[in-house]
Amino acid sequence: MSLVFAGVCSHAPGITGRAHLADSAVKDEFHAQFHRFGEAMRAAKPDAVIVVAAEHFANFFMNNMPTYAIGMADSYEGPIEDPKWLGIEKTKVPGDAALSQRLIREVMQTVDVAYAEEWKFDHGIMVPLHFLTPKFDTRVIPVNINCQGPPLTPLHRAWAFGEALRRACDKAPERIALVGTGGISHWPATPDSGKVNAEWDAEFMRRWCANDREALLSQADYNDEATYREAGQGGFEIRTFLSVAAAARGKGHILHMKAIPIFAVTCTAATMSIE
Amino acid sequence: MSLYAMQKFLFALNRDTEVQRRYAEGGDTRATLLGAYDFNEEEREAIDKGDIGKLYVLGCNGQLLMHFAPLLGIAWADYLEAMREGVRKYGPVRAGIYAMTTGTDEKVAGV
Numbered sequence: 001m002s003l004v005f006a007g008v009c010s011h012a013p014g015i016t017g018r019a020h021l022a023d024s025a026v027k028d029e030f031h032a033q034f035h036r037f038g039e040a041m042r043a044a045k046p047d048a049v050i051v052v053a054a055e056h057f058a059n060f061f062m063n064n065m066p067t068y069a070i071g072m073a074d075s076y077e078g079p080i081e082d083p084k085w086l087g088i089e090k091t092k093v094p095g096d097a098a099l100s101q102r103l104i105r106e107v108m109q110t111v112d113v114a115y116a117e118e119w120k121f122d123h124g125i126m127v128p129l130h131f132l133t134p135k136f137d138t139r140v141i142p143v144n145i146n147c148q149g150p151p152l153t154p155l156h157r158a159w160a161f162g163e164a165l166r167r168a169c170d171k172a173p174e175r176i177a178l179v180g181t182g183g184i185s186h187w188p189a190t191p192d193s194g195k196v197n198a199e200w201d202a203e204f205m206r207r208w209c210a211n212d213r214e215a216l217l218s219q220a221d222y223n224d225e226a227t228y229r230e231a232g233q234g235g236f237e238i239r240t241f242l243s244v245a246a247a248a249r250g251k252g253h254i255l256h257m258k259a260i261p262i263f264a265v266t267c268t269a270a271t272m273s274i275e
Numbered sequence: 276m277s278l279y280a281m282q283k284f285l286f287a288l289n290r291d292t293e294v295q296r297r298y299a300e301g302g303d304t305r306a307t308l309l310g311a312y313d314f315n316e317e318e319r320e321a322i323d324k325g326d327i328g329k330l331y332v333l334g335c336n337g338q339l340l341m342h343f344a345p346l347l348g349i350a351w352a353d354y355l356e357a358m359r360e361g362v363r364k365y366g367p368v369r370a371g372i373y374a375m376t377t378g379t380d381e382k383v384a385g386v
Contacts, residue, residue, distance in 0.1 A: 013341075018351055021386070056338035061286045062279065080290050085345035120290060148338060150372065189337030191358045192377045194384025233337070233372050261384040 003169040005044035005177035006248035007037060007271040008208070008241045009131075011053065012188065013123040014263035016087035016130055021262045030267045033256035034131040037269040041132055046177035048096055048139040049132065050103075050165065051125050052244065054147035054182040054237040058122035066114035067153045068161055070107070071142035072100040078121025088126050096139040099174060103141065106168035111161050128181045145243065147182060147236040152224060155217045158239040162246025169247070180244035182237025185230065186265040192232065194261030200230045201257065201266045204238065209252030209270070211245050234265065249275040278334050278370050280313040284322060285339040288346065295346060327354060328361020334370030352386035 015034075019027055041049070058080045060066060076093045083089050100115070107113050119142050121129075129136060143165075145158060153161075169176045184204055185197040204222075207215040216222070227235040245252075250273030259266045287294045297308045309319055321329040325347045330340055344354040359379045368374045377383055 014351070021351070056342075057282075057286050057336065058290055061283060063283070081342055082345040148336065187376065189341035190331075190373050191355055191362070191375050191379070191381075192383060193355060194382075195377060228372070232376075262386065264384060 002172070002176070003166060003178055003247060003274050004046055004175045005041045005271070006179075006244050006250070006274055007041065007269070008180040008244050009034065009037060009128050009269045010263075010265050010267050011124045011127045011181040012186070012263050012265040012267075013081065013086050013127060014265075015127050015267065017085050018262050019087060022260055026258075026260055030256050030258070030260060031131070033269050037255055037271065038132040038134070040271055041177050041179070044177060045175055046138065047174040048099055048141055049177045049179060050141045050143055050169075051128060052143040052145065052165075052178065052180045052240045053124035053128075054240055055124055055144040056122050057148060058120050059116065060144065060146070062149050065146055065149050066144070067146050067157075068111060069114040069116055069144045070100060070104050071095060071119040072097050072104060072115045073117050073119060076119050076121055076140065076142060079126040080120045080122050086123055086126065088130055091136050093121060093129065093136050094139045096141065099139070099172065100141050102172060103165070103168040106171055107161075107164040109164070109167070111157075111164045113161075124181055128179060132179065145239045147239055150224065152236055153239065155222055155239065155242060158242045159213065159217060159246040162243030165243065166247035166249070178244055178247055180240035182240040183231070183235055184238060184241070184266050184268060185232055186234035187232035188234045188264050193264040195232070196259040196266045197231055198259060198266065200235075205252070205254060205257055205268070205270065208241055208245055209254065211249065211251055211272070213246070216242055216245065244272060248272040277313065277315050277318050281318050281322060281330065281333065282336055282339055284309070284312050285335060285343050289339065289342040326361070327357035329365060330361075331358040331373070332361045332365040332368055334368060334373070336371060337373040355382070355384070355386060
């Protein structure tokens with residue numbers, strides 16, 4: 001069939017794990033929009049969901065770090081984190097090894113990608129799924145872009161990876177949804193946790209919604225040094241957003257973009273039309 | 276190389292229940308587990324004691340450290356404070372990409 005839905009969202013563990021510590025009205029508004037994001041995705045009736053996440057050393061370490069990796073199993077386990085800490089019970093998530101293999105073969109036509117027949121999900125995938133497929137009953141194709149251990153993939157390569165994913169989806173008979181999770185600015189897991197750069201976030205998302213490739217790949221604005229300085233180490237995860245924009249080719253629509261400090265991130269949910 | 280070893284240990288601990296069991300058991304079992312890694316004495320002691328503040332200052336990646344804290348039963352607010360205390364006690368972060376950019380008396384997230 002092809003790509004039937006595209007969007008991006010936050011995945012910070014506090015969104016579920018520290019929900020009880022947030023201002024309830026602020027939390028409720030974000031969770032409502034996150035659920036709305038999930039409803040929009042499910043309305044597209046996807047057979048499978050590709051989740052392009054920034055993985056946090058749940059599977060890959062610096063002894064052999066793949067820049068891009070795609071899961072190729074019929075099921076996955078998660079979360080690796082303590083369920084009480086994350087607020088999500090351990091569960092088995094359905095995958096689709098055959099579909100993964102077809103996607104990987106096509107992506108490989110232009111982008112070298114690692115594949116993994118074993119993958120443990122961390123909060124980067126489990127938090128989005130909590131809102132997107134709350135029954136964990138939709139097949140998931142996990143994808144990771146290394147955003148943790150430098151050197152990181154250049155932005156134009158993340159864009160090319162998104163284009164490759166789109167070509168792969170276009171060749172599949174299944175209806176496929178694509179969700180990128182990560183960023184935007186944040187300083188997670190540090191004493192700076194809660195800090196964001198609202199202006200940087202707004203400008204990045206303006207460019208994302210316009211699907212302005214040249215502006216999104218600006219070396220002046222989003223080189224690693226500038227991103228680290230302006231948006232923290234969590235800002236490196238914009239690579240997942242870039243891949244989705246490259247795949248969808250459309251315009252973005254923001255459902256939610258507001259900092260919730262106890263969640264340690266600008267809490268974002270946005271869809272993108274598919275062109 | 277030692278920072279690499281610390282982070283590799285935390286990687287194993289965070290995802291492997293058998294490593295978690297051996298660490299939690301303590302005593303000789305924990306000592307044997309830690310002995311398999313190329314730590315220096317300062318690092319081995321920080322891992323052994325679950326000294327979040329020291330590990331943060333030594334440069335452990337925050338995503339690895341953040342998962343270690345719940346295994347130790349440390350709540351979020353206490354985790355953040357442990358890192359601030361680590362900087363107060365041992366000085367600025369020495370390595371890695373998770374250097375602190377706020378003050379040790381700042382509570383950005385309110386906790």
